[in-house]
Amino acid sequence: MATITRTHRRQRTIVGPVEVRGVGFLTGAEVTLRFEPAPVDTGARFVRVDLPNQPSIAATIEHVVPRQRRTAIQSGDTVVELVEHVMSALSGLRIDNVRILLDAVETPGMDGSSRSFVEALERAGVKEQEADRLAVVLDQPLAVSEGNASVVALPPVHPQDNALAVTYTLDYGLNAPIPRQTYSLPRLDPDSYRRELAPCRTFLLQREAEELRKTGVGSQTKISDLVIYGPDGPIDNTLRFPDECARHKALDLVGDLALLGMDLVGQVVGHRSGHALNARLVRAIRQRLLSDSTALGIREIMEILPHRYPFLLVDRIEWIEPNRRLEAIKNVTINEPCFMGHWPSQPVLPGVLIVEALAQAGGVLLSRSPRYEARRGMLAAIQRVRFRRPIVPGDQLRLLVEVVRARASAVELKAVATCQGDVAAEAVFTLVHQSDEVSPDAPMRLPA
Numbered sequence: 001m002a003t004i005t006r007t008h009r010r011q012r013t014i015v016g017p018v019e020v021r022g023v024g025f026l027t028g029a030e031v032t033l034r035f036e037p038a039p040v041d042t043g044a045r046f047v048r049v050d051l052p053n054q055p056s057i058a059a060t061i062e063h064v065v066p067r068q069r070r071t072a073i074q075s076g077d078t079v080v081e082l083v084e085h086v087m088s089a090l091s092g093l094r095i096d097n098v099r100i101l102l103d104a105v106e107t108p109g110m111d112g113s114s115r116s117f118v119e120a121l122e123r124a125g126v127k128e129q130e131a132d133r134l135a136v137v138l139d140q141p142l143a144v145s146e147g148n149a150s151v152v153a154l155p156p157v158h159p160q161d162n163a164l165a166v167t168y169t170l171d172y173g174l175n176a177p178i179p180r181q182t183y184s185l186p187r188l189d190p191d192s193y194r195r196e197l198a199p200c201r202t203f204l205l206q207r208e209a210e211e212l213r214k215t216g217v218g219s220q221t222k223i224s225d226l227v228i229y230g231p232d233g234p235i236d237n238t239l240r241f242p243d244e245c246a247r248h249k250a251l252d253l254v255g256d257l258a259l260l261g262m263d264l265v266g267q268v269v270g271h272r273s274g275h276a277l278n279a280r281l282v283r284a285i286r287q288r289l290l291s292d293s294t295a296l297g298i299r300e301i302m303e304i305l306p307h308r309y310p311f312l313l314v315d316r317i318e319w320i321e322p323n324r325r326l327e328a329i330k331n332v333t334i335n336e337p338c339f340m341g342h343w344p345s346q347p348v349l350p351g352v353l354i355v356e357a358l359a360q361a362g363g364v365l366l367s368r369s370p371r372y373e374a375r376r377g378m379l380a381a382i383q384r385v386r387f388r389r390p391i392v393p394g395d396q397l398r399l400l401v402e403v404v405r406a407r408a409s410a411v412e413l414k415a416v417a418t419c420q421g422d423v424a425a426e427a428v429f430t431l432v433h434q435s436d437e438v439s440p441d442a443p444m445r446l447p448a
Contacts (some may be wrong), residue, residue: 022108
């Protein structure tokens with residue numbers, strides 16, 4: 001099983017903004033990436049400032065989409081490519097909450113390592129925040145594999161361990177230009193990451209590089225910008241470590257594990273694994289967490305929300321990740337009072353009730369966040385509401401709500417309602433926090 005615990009450390013963000021500029025490996029375009037501080041429980045969130053309305057994507061496993069040789073995230077039509085080195089730098093430096101502004105579809109490639117991102121983040125400075133960081137501690141092994149590649153998550157060696165240990169074995173087979181190599185980092189922390197992993201660069205076999213170049217990838221990248229192996233070893237380049245390739249794979253693994261959205265305490269051992277298999281492990285850990293978590297039925301929901309028939313619009317909470325997200329269920333039946341007038345001959349659930357159901361689910365999430373558990377969420381603002389498909393009797397709405405930004409007085413939530421896999425509605429809410437002792441007639445204090 002897996003458990004969520006509170007680590008000994010506080011959440012961290014950067015002191016001020018900082019920029020990194022470079023060329024994108026995929027497009028060859030100049031890219032500017034800007035790190036900005038973010039409130040507690042925000043997590044890492046990419047913002048596409050080159051697109052209308054500057055859409056953002058939480059860097060979590062739910063948003064990972066299939067790619068070859070890289071990690072990409074997507075929400076709706078918004079995509080960010082090559083997030084792994086940025087996420088690795090953030091995880092290695094234990095920076096939990098940050099906004100990452102991009103003016104392109106991909107992050108800058110730099111020298112193929114995470115060193116430029118580490119140096120920029122350290123120039124910005126790191127500070128602690130007034131909230132604990134959550135961690136996942138496995139007490140049983142969990143493994144995924146494909147062919148002769150595998151990646152395994154193991155419990156910590158000693159119960160008192162509170163960090164991640166990473167081991168990676170790279171093996172291209174006999175007579176390969178890159179020799180078999182294994183690298184182990186016994187404890188991941190900012191010092192060891194900066195020293196042992198951050199300088200390690202992306203590597204390719206010469207034939208792999210030529211195939212990518214034919215597809216247009218790396219059009220502005222010189223051979224000396226990456227570690228490219230010919231029959232006799234690196235071409236026009238010198239290794240920074242004898243086992244730099246295995247170390248870079250460990251760097252990638254740290255970045256992909258960061259998509260869990262929490263620290264991971266234990267050991268992770270990779271053997272010939274790539275981004276896709278790493279993502280499968282993260283999904284497996286998430287699934288184990290959800291299967292071990294306690295869902296909430298209607299009785300528990302009624303203890304949390306003040307709403308009652310006919311305006312209680314959440315039937316069940318499937319799972320909760322405290323401070324981050326939850327998934328809830330709303331079953332739609334012909335017995336809904338609204339169908340008496342909307343419309344009797346062709347009943348359709350009013351969109352405002354879908355929005356209300358999403359807001360109520362957000363209230364449950366708020367109640368399960370330790371910072372706000374003694375308060376009640378009051379709806380203060382709704383933005384970017386979109387209705388995508390009608391909901392009729394017999395449908396089941398799945399309500400996914402996640403924290404976008406949290407402040408002392410309010411929390412911003414992104415919410416999506418789906419039905420049979422299709423998006424039915426989506427919106428962004430602002431809930432303000434009021435103590436249960438405050439009168440419902442008291443004026444609402446909106447955040448500045």
